[in-house]
Amino acid sequence: MKKIIFILVLCTVFIRQISAQQTPAKAQNETISITGATAHIGNGTIIKNSTIVFENGKITAIGSNQNTTAKGTIINATGKHIYPGFIAPNSTLGLVEIGAVRATDDDSEIGNYNPHIRSIIAYNTESKIVESMRPNGILLAQITPRGGRISGTSSIVQLDAWNWEDAVIKIDDGIHINWPSSFSRGRWWLGEDSGYKPNKKYVKQLKELNDFIAQAKASIQSNESENNLPYHAMKGIFDGKKTIFIHLETEKEILDVLSLSKEHNLKKIVLVGAYEAHKVAPQLKQNNIAVLATRTHSTPDQEDDDYDQPYKNAKLLMDAGVLVALQNSGQMERANARNLPFQAGTVAAHGLDKEKAVQLITGNSAKILGIDHTTGTLEVGKDATLFISIGDALDMRTNQLEKAFIQGRDISLESHQTKLWKRYRDKYMNE
Amino acid sequence: MKKLLLSLTVIFGIMNSYSQDYFPKNDGVNTTNSNYTVFKNATIHTTPDTEIKNGFLVVQKGRIIEVGNAVSIPTNSVVIDLKGKHIYASFIDPFTNFGIKKPKSKGGSPFAGNPQYGASREGYYWNDHIRPETNALSHFKYDTKKADEYIKQGYGVLNTHMPDGIVRGTGLLVALNNKGPEGSRLVSDRSSQFLSFSKSNQSKQLYPTSLMGAIALLKQMYHDANWYATGNSTNKDLALEALQRNKKLPQVFEAGSRINSFRADKIGDQFNTQYILVGGGDEYARIDKVKTTNAQYIIPLNFPEAYDVSDPFMANLVSLGDMRHWNQAPTNPSVLAKNNITFSLTTHKLKNIADLKNRIAKAIEYGLDKKTAIAALTTIPAQMLGKSDLLGSLKKGSYANFLITKSELFSKENIIYENWVQGYKNVIHDMNITDINGEYEVVITGKTYDLSISGESSKPKAEIKIDEIKLGTKINYKDDWVTITFTDKDTTKTQYTRLSTTIGDTPKFWKGKAILPNGSHTAFTAKRKTENTSQKKNDKKPAIDQNEVLPVTYPNIAYGNSQLPTSKSILFKNATVWTNEKDGILNETDVLIKNGKIAAIGKNLNSGNATVIDATGKHLTSGIIDEHSHIAAAAINEAGHNSSAEVTIEDVISPDDINIYRNLAGGVTTIQILHGSANPIGGRSAIIKLKWGENADNLIYSDTPKFIKFALGENVKQSNWQSFSRFPQSRMGVEQLYIDYFSRAKAYEKLKNSGKPYRKDIEMETILEIVNGKRHISCHSYVQSEINMLMKVAEKFNFKINTFTHILEGYKVADKMAAHGVGGSTFSDWWAYKYEVNDAIPYNAAIMHKQGVLTAINSDDAEMSRRLNQEAAKSVKYGGVSEEDALKFVTLNPAKLLHIDDKVGSIKIGKDADLVLWTGHPLSIYSKAEKTIIEGAVYFDLEKDKAKRNSIENEKNKISTMMLKAKNSGLKTQPARKKEKQHFECETLETIH
Numbered sequence A: 001m002k003k004i005i006f007i008l009v010l011c012t013v014f015i016r017q018i019s020a021q022q023t024p025a026k027a028q029n030e031t032i033s034i035t036g037a038t039a040h041i042g043n044g045t046i047i048k049n050s051t052i053v054f055e056n057g058k059i060t061a062i063g064s065n066q067n068t069t070a071k072g073t074i075i076n077a078t079g080k081h082i083y084p085g086f087i088a089p090n091s092t093l094g095l096v097e098i099g100a101v102r103a104t105d106d107d108s109e110i111g112n113y114n115p116h117i118r119s120i121i122a123y124n125t126e127s128k129i130v131e132s133m134r135p136n137g138i139l140l141a142q143i144t145p146r147g148g149r150i151s152g153t154s155s156i157v158q159l160d161a162w163n164w165e166d167a168v169i170k171i172d173d174g175i176h177i178n179w180p181s182s183f184s185r186g187r188w189w190l191g192e193d194s195g196y197k198p199n200k201k202y203v204k205q206l207k208e209l210n211d212f213i214a215q216a217k218a219s220i221q222s223n224e225s226e227n228n229l230p231y232h233a234m235k236g237i238f239d240g241k242k243t244i245f246i247h248l249e250t251e252k253e254i255l256d257v258l259s260l261s262k263e264h265n266l267k268k269i270v271l272v273g274a275y276e277a278h279k280v281a282p283q284l285k286q287n288n289i290a291v292l293a294t295r296t297h298s299t300p301d302q303e304d305d306d307y308d309q310p311y312k313n314a315k316l317l318m319d320a321g322v323l324v325a326l327q328n329s330g331q332m333e334r335a336n337a338r339n340l341p342f343q344a345g346t347v348a349a350h351g352l353d354k355e356k357a358v359q360l361i362t363g364n365s366a367k368i369l370g371i372d373h374t375t376g377t378l379e380v381g382k383d384a385t386l387f388i389s390i391g392d393a394l395d396m397r398t399n400q401l402e403k404a405f406i407q408g409r410d411i412s413l414e415s416h417q418t419k420l421w422k423r424y425r426d427k428y429m430n431e
Numbered sequence B: 001m002k003k004l005l006l007s008l009t010v011i012f013g014i015m016n017s018y019s020q021d022y023f024p025k026n027d028g029v030n031t032t033n034s035n036y037t038v039f040k041n042a043t044i045h046t047t048p049d050t051e052i053k054n055g056f057l058v059v060q061k062g063r064i065i066e067v068g069n070a071v072s073i074p075t076n077s078v079v080i081d082l083k084g085k086h087i088y089a090s091f092i093d094p095f096t097n098f099g100i101k102k103p104k105s106k107g108g109s110p111f112a113g114n115p116q117y118g119a120s121r122e123g124y125y126w127n128d129h130i131r132p133e134t135n136a137l138s139h140f141k142y143d144t145k146k147a148d149e150y151i152k153q154g155y156g157v158l159n160t161h162m163p164d165g166i167v168r169g170t171g172l173l174v175a176l177n178n179k180g181p182e183g184s185r186l187v188s189d190r191s192s193q194f195l196s197f198s199k200s201n202q203s204k205q206l207y208p209t210s211l212m213g214a215i216a217l218l219k220q221m222y223h224d225a226n227w228y229a230t231g232n233s234t235n236k237d238l239a240l241e242a243l244q245r246n247k248k249l250p251q252v253f254e255a256g257s258r259i260n261s262f263r264a265d266k267i268g269d270q271f272n273t274q275y276i277l278v279g280g281g282d283e284y285a286r287i288d289k290v291k292t293t294n295a296q297y298i299i300p301l302n303f304p305e306a307y308d309v310s311d312p313f314m315a316n317l318v319s320l321g322d323m324r325h326w327n328q329a330p331t332n333p334s335v336l337a338k339n340n341i342t343f344s345l346t347t348h349k350l351k352n353i354a355d356l357k358n359r360i361a362k363a364i365e366y367g368l369d370k371k372t373a374i375a376a377l378t379t380i381p382a383q384m385l386g387k388s389d390l391l392g393s394l395k396k397g398s399y400a401n402f403l404i405t406k407s408e409l410f411s412k413e414n415i416i417y418e419n420w421v422q423g424y425k426n427v428i429h430d431m432n433i434t435d436i437n438g439e440y441e442v443v444i445t446g447k448t449y450d451l452s453i454s455g456e457s458s459k460p461k462a463e464i465k466i467d468e469i470k471l472g473t474k475i476n477y478k479d480d481w482v483t484i485t486f487t488d489k490d491t492t493k494t495q496y497t498r499l500s501t502t503i504g505d506t507p508k509f510w511k512g513k514a515i516l517p518n519g520s521h522t523a524f525t526a527k528r529k530t531e532n533t534s535q536k537k538n539d540k541k542p543a544i545d546q547n548e549v550l551p552v553t554y555p556n557i558a559y560g561n562s563q564l565p566t567s568k569s570i571l572f573k574n575a576t577v578w579t580n581e582k583d584g585i586l587n588e589t590d591v592l593i594k595n596g597k598i599a600a601i602g603k604n605l606n607s608g609n610a611t612v613i614d615a616t617g618k619h620l621t622s623g624i625i626d627e628h629s630h631i632a633a634a635a636i637n638e639a640g641h642n643s644s645a646e647v648t649i650e651d652v653i654s655p656d657d658i659n660i661y662r663n664l665a666g667g668v669t670t671i672q673i674l675h676g677s678a679n680p681i682g683g684r685s686a687i688i689k690l691k692w693g694e695n696a697d698n699l700i701y702s703d704t705p706k707f708i709k710f711a712l713g714e715n716v717k718q719s720n721w722q723s724f725s726r727f728p729q730s731r732m733g734v735e736q737l738y739i740d741y742f743s744r745a746k747a748y749e750k751l752k753n754s755g756k757p758y759r760k761d762i763e764m765e766t767i768l769e770i771v772n773g774k775r776h777i778s779c780h781s782y783v784q785s786e787i788n789m790l791m792k793v794a795e796k797f798n799f800k801i802n803t804f805t806h807i808l809e810g811y812k813v814a815d816k817m818a819a820h821g822v823g824g825s826t827f828s829d830w831w832a833y834k835y836e837v838n839d840a841i842p843y844n845a846a847i848m849h850k851q852g853v854l855t856a857i858n859s860d861d862a863e864m865s866r867r868l869n870q871e872a873a874k875s876v877k878y879g880g881v882s883e884e885d886a887l888k889f890v891t892l893n894p895a896k897l898l899h900i901d902d903k904v905g906s907i908k909i910g911k912d913a914d915l916v917l918w919t920g921h922p923l924s925i926y927s928k929a930e931k932t933i934i935e936g937a938v939y940f941d942l943e944k945d946k947a948k949r950n951s952i953e954n955e956k957n958k959i960s961t962m963m964l965k966a967k968n969s970g971l972k973t974q975p976a977r978k979k980e981k982q983h984f985e986c987e988t989l990e991t992i993h
Helices: A202-221 A229-233 A233-237 A251-264 A275-285 A309-319 A333-349 A354-359 A363-371 A416-430 B144-153 B213-229 B236-244 B257-272 B283-292 B320-338 B353-365 B368-375 B379-386 B658-665 B731-753 B761-770 B784-796 B816-818 B844-850 B865-876 B882-888 B890-897 B942-969
Strands: A032-040 A046-055 A058-064 A073-078 A081-084 A086-091 A137-141 A150-158 A168-178 A182-184 A194-200 A245-250 A267-272 A291-292 A325-327 A386-389 A401-404 B009-011 B036-047 B048-061 B065-066 B077-081 B085-090 B092-095 B155-160 B167-170 B174-175 B186-189 B193-196 B252-255 B277-278 B295-301 B306-310 B341-344 B402-405 B416-422 B424-427 B440-446 B447-456 B459-466 B470-473 B475-476 B481-487 B497-503 B510-514 B521-530 B570-578 B585-594 B597-602 B611-613 B617-622 B625-628 B668-673 B681-684 B686-689 B706-711 B775-781 B805-806 B823-825 B855-857 B914-919 B930-933 B937-939 B971-977
Touching: A073 B283, A086 A333, A137 A168, A137 A333, A137 B424, A168 A233, A168 A363, A168 B844, A182 A354, A182 B085, A202 A229, A202 A233, A202 A251, A245 A251, A251 A275, A275 A291, A275 A309, A291 A309, A291 A363, A291 B077, A291 B865, A309 A333, A325 A333, A333 A354, A333 B865, A354 A363, A363 B844, A416 B816, A416 B844, B009 B668, B036 B065, B065 B283, B065 B447, B085 B930, B092 B252, B092 B341, B092 B379, B144 B155, B144 B353, B144 B416, B155 B416, B155 B585, B167 B186, B174 B320, B213 B257, B213 B761, B252 B379, B257 B277, B257 B283, B257 B379, B283 B295, B306 B320, B306 B942, B320 B341, B320 B353, B320 B942, B341 B368, B341 B379, B353 B368, B368 B379, B440 B481, B440 B497, B459 B475, B459 B611, B497 B521, B570 B914, B585 B942, B625 B805, B625 B865, B625 B890, B658 B668, B658 B865, B658 B930, B668 B865, B668 B930, B686 B890, B731 B761, B731 B784, B761 B775, B775 B784, B784 B816, B816 B844, B823 B844, B823 B890, B855 B882, B855 B890, B865 B882, B930 B942, B937 B942
Parallel strands: A032 A073, A032 A081, A086 A137, A168 A245, A245 A267, A267 A291, A291 A325, B036 B077, B036 B085, B092 B155, B193 B252, B252 B277, B277 B295, B295 B341, B306 B971, B570 B611, B570 B617, B625 B668, B706 B775, B775 B805, B805 B823, B823 B855
Antiparallel strands: A032 A046, A046 A058, A081 A386, A137 A150, A150 A168, A182 A194, A386 A401, B009 B424, B036 B048, B048 B065, B085 B402, B155 B174, B167 B193, B174 B186, B402 B416, B416 B424, B440 B447, B440 B521, B447 B459, B459 B470, B475 B481, B481 B497, B497 B510, B510 B521, B570 B585, B585 B597, B617 B914, B668 B686, B681 B706, B914 B930, B930 B937
């Protein structure tokens, strides 16, 4: 119930400091080997005293020091840790720069059914927030539009590029549906009680969504959809080329997703948020439905909930055999996305095995986003998108990156923030 | 089935009592009636505690002339025999808006457009929501229809008022005399003064926007009234004049909830006014505290309906707290009574006045004594309103307001026959009706039928059988005539037999006329064989559901404690102890706590009688302190003025916020609840310990320096929402605003010390405290220019800023901050949410710390506050702060910033035993708080938390079953819903309606 009415800020916003983004790194042109580190593969296993070799942007060898020969430039990382680049699904990175300044806001369109709206073309590779992800190990993100019943189509990018085209890892990977809420909130401004109560329009809204999907399907089957951009954009969900990301919270809503999925024979569904998914975990497992869990660092939804419910949701799902990864949508979602590693760490604090916690932001995320053939784990043949941290990257104290590579490219770990830090540190040192 | 069978009739003219001889009369001759009405042989309940058996009640001209066993009956008397019946005083409702319409809200957000800051009226108070001059009588229109609803329930007199505004003016006391001549029913035109925390719908003046603003406004109003009364004010203020006039009246404060009652009572205490508090029906949950108000209460009977939990998905919405309230609320009146709290009952908050009877019956089922119930409807409200001489009991000189009942009031079989108001009779149920229920043998033309009559005597049901075959039967019984129609045995034909007779004085043997299906007339007889007294047989109203009442916890929601934790002697063995003192981090060390304090630190300490906790492998730190929190408060921003120094969060602490418990689970023991950042000069803060389950007052630190919130930048210049009418709109204006206020405070001080009369101004008093260094500023700040500015302004006035909070560009002026001596309490890594945080960097804390600024990490967020140890750990990552110093960012340093480091913030002998036992390294992402201790009492314990989870589940199951039972028994339910619990942060703007 935020009663702040944001006004249209016209052309009065001047950027105080025009500072360009870090220059994207050049393509890998020499072989690099990292030796001696503990390699967190991203699939739940580790290799101690590892050697990783990558050439032309791809991992060509990985194994223990004894079994793997280092070549090219050798980086000695003894005692340190290597992780696959962390992945931030369901993010609005590069779509909004400053939350309160409307001119910088490109994350949603008007209208309710916007599957044709594509996030990728608004993705700003020069965003200062994007570059601030990398020093914490986040090297990949799904750029996701917001708003409406169907927000639009997301794409997956790597976070070191000259332009959106170069940034793409997977274009138009999925359609995002904001499922009707089974609860509604009282409209305080009309004098209603502002609490939550069952949404009387839920069934109607669900039918409307169902109808849209049915219409899109019919239109596509008859090859008539070219003239209807929204219907046409739905094509991928019927042939399995696009994932359907359904944003919802409650058990009942999830059960209704299962029915809808059967009715339209939808191929690949991922639930986003799904605070109550743990209550229907067996059904999700049975139907191969994955979950991008509610932000770990959030307060429980209900007063009566366990204080650690958001901390342990991902663990409960993983224990039940559901494919699960973390995402960070919510308040200040862009700036806070860099805390994803610590959100994974928190799940470990509340019972999950530490390497499984790593999976929540690497291997599992890649599988859910459908990019696991090229990234997400440290395996031969995959992109050399990885980083070296001096210690455990899920713990704030030791998440300190020495080097990071995206597709073998040795990227900058500087940012607007590190520059300011150094500038003022030096100011005081020189005084 | 409608229970009230007779339409309510008012018999006019029995006692045309009032001699309004100076009123012109054009509709007939002038008649006066000086006759007496005498009621004899009744049990007369003169008060709830006294009764006269076979007594006489003599009434004339609307008043009681005499009551007793032996009275002289004047010759001009009409005598009514009430043998076996009872007489009670009619009821009084001390809190209604009978006959008065609440003005409609003008709608829309008060912040939209250009908000109205000034008052709209000329010659009145500076705030439109203070309306003591309102005279309810000038808005009053007697509502006969509504009056009938009250009369049916037994009411004789209502106190009514204009339910609009913070001070609402005077109410009137009106008798429910539908037919009395004009003016006669007005018992008092200035019965009491009414107050509340809600603004008037008649003005869009913005101030106050919050509950704490309303509280501050009331306080200032009383000061202003005192000032005005001295005659030193130069302006005319009709509102304050009215307030002065109303001073001696009973002051009825619509608090609406237990906690708001406490808040209202506290205002009253400060100004020697004892309000009569209109409660919320939730008093039972902290009855000890309710008692300490020493107030009289007006209590609604708003027992919630059961939630519809038949859909398990929806049921999930309802919190244990709300479920419990359903279970426990019916005990509220009885709990109040058992604790000797004086209270009236009111129909306020009942959807239908007709629900009164059932609600009282329910309260009685749940332990309320009947006599107390009667007193709460008669003598107590009369006494509250200072009208005991006229109302509430049956004595000589009182109004002839009384009920004639079948049996004792609130007994199951009771019926209210008549409700007399000011000597006018209102018939609710005919008391002279002869009961014809029973089994009869009916003989018509030689055939014998069985007739059974049952149900209410005024509207009976009948069934006729012949040869054991049931015939379709209808009965009508009115004005002593019975008519019965029944069908033939042969159901293929549609033919009827009709019977008709009067009962007269032979109810056991009827003789009458029968008309046969063929139209021929004949005689019939009916002879009663047995009396049928099972009246309730046809009563389809569900029985009152009496459930097991579940115990109250502190607070009375999930995770509440059945008993408040108490201070214990505990010895922690072999812990890693982060002392925050010279000793640094001690390995394998014992810490003994005793009497709420840290008693000893060392190796191999003797446990004595202390509980020993093996802390091997675990870490012990002092409790986390959050310098910037907004949890546990009912209001955060008073955005109605650019300075709100007069408000204080201490007035609006919500001790029942679940976030207190969640903070404890994150190792937090102390927080500063700061005012929001809407104004350059915000409100005063509350520094509290998170003693989960205690009352608000017991959370607040005593004897510590006090704080106020200031704010700079986008929020105070209202950059991000539609508001262009308030100064300042730029950072330039902010500086001048401070200079202006500080200068005015100085001038105020000069006047105050001069001995000349002055108007006490809470806002100025507060700002004066600041200028004189007695109240510290914690200032919301982002960019370096404004940070520097405020330090310079303070220096000009010879005081220091204590803390910059947020202070995201503190790193740019860290040297200047160190020179000024101000501390910085910052976020670890927030940025990018608005323009002024563009240059916020996570290295901020490290740089400030290195430059010698006393540095803390704060939350401003209910979620982050429960992981502040992790936020502190980010300073290790960003800028390389040592682990020991990083932990101090959330323990010792905020304690120093808050000037409470003599009590908390480190593990030092003699300090409060506010400790956290961590499962591992306190800065590690993998550690959890295992025990959180405040002054030696364990407020959070991982093991106990597990047990609580189980009991929550069990209790919810139990109540769900009760609710399903209630639903299945036909009781009304309400849909599942979750009450809004607003999460506040600095920028939240709330409204009060």
